[in-house]
Amino acid sequence: xxxxxxxTEEEEAITEEEAETVEEAAETEEIVEEEEVVEENxxxxxxxxxVEVKEARKEEIVEEDIVEEKVYTIPLSRAWISPxxxxxxxxxxxxKSFIHRHMKVKExxxxxxxxxxxxxxxxxxxxxIWSRGIQKPPRKIRVxxxxxxxxxxxxxxxxxx
Numbered sequence: 001x002x003x004x005x006x007x008t009e010e011e012e013a014i015t016e017e018e019a020e021t022v023e024e025a026a027e028t029e030e031i032v033e034e035e036e037v038v039e040e041n042x043x044x045x046x047x048x049x050x051v052e053v054k055e056a057r058k059e060e061i062v063e064e065d066i067v068e069e070k071v072y073t074i075p076l077s078r079a080w081i082s083p084x085x086x087x088x089x090x091x092x093x094x095x096k097s098f099i100h101r102h103m104k105v106k107e108x109x110x111x112x113x114x115x116x117x118x119x120x121x122x123x124x125x126x127x128x129i130w131s132r133g134i135q136k137p138p139r140k141i142r143v144x145x146x147x148x149x150x151x152x153x154x155x156x157x158x159x160x161x
Contacts, residue, residue, distance in 0.1 A: 065148040071158050073142045074098045076129075084135040091129050091137040095121060095155065103145055103153050124157045 079091040096119050099105075105118050129137050142158040 066146045067149055068103070068147040069144065070103070071142065071144050072098070072102060073140055075140050076137055077139055079137050080139070086134075088130050088134045088137045091141075092121065092126070095125070095129070095141070095143070099145055099153055099155060103147060105151070105153065118152060120152060120154045122154060122156045125155050128157055 074095055076091045076094055079087045079094055082090045099119050125141070125143055128141060132138070144156045144158045145153055146156065147153045
């Protein structure tokens with residue numbers, strides 16, 4: 001009888017030790033998982049802050065550089081006089097020439113051949129003109145033209161379009 005009680009006591013001691021090690025292992029796993037979650041949250045927060053800072057800087061740069069800004073509705077009906085396969089490129093040229101006339105691009109720059117550098121069409125305006133393909137550009141387009149300190153005019157799509 002003594003042997004059985006000694007054996008059971010030894011087994012109980014072993015099971016208690018195993019239970020303690022299992023609990024410790026579970027706690028360390030929970031801690032590791034919590035640390036990973038915290039690290040992921042910190043990384044996401046840092047990434048979001050960087051994006052916000054970059055956007056804020058861009059907005060500040062854009063707002064500081066703008067000297068003059070106007071909204072125009074540009075008629076593109078003359079692009080439809082061209083053959084079908086040349087309408088969208090002609091619409092782009094019409095937009096540039098309209099902005100040259102209305103935003104008073106310096107005469108000297110035009111004579112020197114810098115007109116490509118003086119008027120910049122944003123990607124969104126280009127996509128709007130080409131949205132229905134080369135054969136069917138829009139009949140008119142509403143744009144926002146912004147002139148910066150150096151005299152470069154950038155054409156953006158007007159808000160709401």
